[in-house]
Amino acid sequence: MDYFSSDFKLGILGGGQLGKMLLYETRKYDIFTRVMDPGEDAPCRIACNEFVKGDLMDFDAVYRFGKKVDVLTFEIENVNVSALERLEKEGVKVYPSPATLKTIQNKAKQKLFYVDHNIPTAPFTRFAYTSEILTSLKNESIRFPFVWKSAQFGYDGRGVKVIRTYSDLDDLPNVECITEEMIPFKNELAVIVCRSTEGQVTTYPVVEMEFHPTANQVEYVVCPARIDAKVAEKAQLVALRVSEAYKHVGLLAVEMFQTQNNDILVNEVAPRPHNSGHYSIEASYTNQFEQHLRAILGLPLGSTTSKVGGIMVNLTGEEGYTGKVKYRNMEDIMKLDGVTPHIYGKKETRPFRKMGHVTIVNKDIDKAREIAEKVKNTIKVVS
Structure with missing residues (x-):
């Protein structure tokens, strides 16, 4: 396929700084780009060929966007994977694949993936809800200090907290999560x-x-x-x-x-x-x-x-x-x-x-x- 100064269209989900820096390279090669982001003033807006305002977690928005490009990529993990799976089945090239993203999106699944593939990682415990951690502490199956991580939607330090005492648990959301042993x-x-x-x-x-x-x-x-x-x-x-x-x-x-x-x-x-x-x-x-x-x-x-x-x-x-x-x-x-x-x-x-x-x-x-x-x-x- 001819990518340069052609009718080829590259789609990018997410219009933040990573997408903006990726666009430096697409402009260098004159590759046509469409970008979707929920923010009107997304950094990518000034550098892409077409900008679409849309919710990255909305199935229909992602699906409609993806049907108008030849290759689809993303600069943030929080996107609708079901829409990516449908697009892939219908012939749109999605990289990295929805299967890869589906595992990585959830930190609990990601950690289990490492265990299944004999990849060394810190010992951890998986919880359906944060509130279950109290029972494990009382049963001494986990001990202070440890690292709490939200299973989903955490990035740039969000959704991560070092837990040293019971009071550190007070303001955490009651969501699916993991706890990891503190590694020296x-x-x-x-x-x-x-x-x-x-x-x-x-x-x-x-x-x-x-x-x-x-x-x-x-x-x-x-x-x-x-x-x-x-x-x-x-x-x-x-x-x-x-x-x-x-x-x-x-x-x-x-x-x-x-x-x-x-x-x-x-x-x-x-x-x-x-x-x-x-x-x-x-x-x-x-x-x-x-x-x-x-x-x-x-x-x-x-x-x-x-x-x-x-x-x-x-x-x-x-x-x-x-x-x-x-x-x-x-x-x-x-x-x-x-x-x-x-x-x-x-x-x-x-x-x-x-x-x-x-x-x-x-x-x-x-x-x-x-x-x-x-x-x-x-x-x-x-x-």
């Missing part, structure tokens, strides 16, 4: 695996993620991860095992823990471009968004090698500020060598909302980390 890990790592429709598979270097202590959001992504080469190789192999088990098409970001004993445990995955791969826009020969596009269209995959060390700093809304966004001290960080800001186009800020990111590139990764710290302490997302 050395590092949180991630590997992005790309698999094309033609069966070609490649991986990006292992990255190291540093999280905000209370928001449970990534603050820094460091590439390459500052870990032993043998640990990095182990993480790559585990990520490839996960990819092979899912048999996905497109990107699969595999988040992992490196334990004190240097074991690798899979935390969770995302079947799309991912925050842990944003550094690749400046630091890699082929960035994650172009790679995803190549994979779902069956084009040759590009090199995932890094040209230079890269660090990504998330720009999130400051605590205490809600309203029309203002980026304070942007000019100061732009004076620094190797610094590139990316602003997502969200007009309203609120505490911890992802509003953009900054990439720092440098041949010396430790120097890049120093600059990243300076960037984080300088720029403020306020209202």
Whole structure:
């Protein structure tokens, strides 16, 4: 099929920042795009060929949208899978597949998938309702502290909470969930695996993620991860095992823990471009968004090698500020060598909302980390 300057139509479900960055690549190749998002002012709106306002969880809206494209992909997991299944049966190419997404959408099913495929993961317990956790605590089948995760609709730190006392359970929604044992890990790592429709598979270097202590959001992504080469190789192999088990098409970001004993445990995955791969826009020969596009269209995959060390700093809304966004001290960080800001186009800020990111590139990764710290302490997302 001819994708370039042709009648081919690529559909993208979700119009947020990931879709916007994917559109940088579709515009580079002059690939026609349709995007659907519930928000009138979605970041993707300015860059796609056609924009449709619609509820991503509504069967009819997703189905009608998908019937007007040749290939359908998504930049967020919370979409109507039943509609995707119908579209796939009727000949629309959906990547990653509805079967892959159906498992990943539910964290309880995702964890059971790892057990069934002998993929190392943290010990967990599944609950139909949060209220059942009290009984398990009284029976001592689980013990404090542990991590509570909503089975569905959790992302960017939402739907996740560390539980240390009974009072920490008070404000949790009474929904299907899992509890995980607290892992005394050395590092949180991630590997992005790309698999094309033609069966070609490649991986990006292992990255190291540093999280905000209370928001449970990534603050820094460091590439390459500052870990032993043998640990990095182990993480790559585990990520490839996960990819092979899912048999996905497109990107699969595999988040992992490196334990004190240097074991690798899979935390969770995302079947799309991912925050842990944003550094690749400046630091890699082929960035994650172009790679995803190549994979779902069956084009040759590009090199995932890094040209230079890269660090990504998330720009999130400051605590205490809600309203029309203002980026304070942007000019100061732009004076620094190797610094590139990316602003997502969200007009309203609120505490911890992802509003953009900054990439720092440098041949010396430790120097890049120093600059990243300076960037984080300088720029403020306020209202």
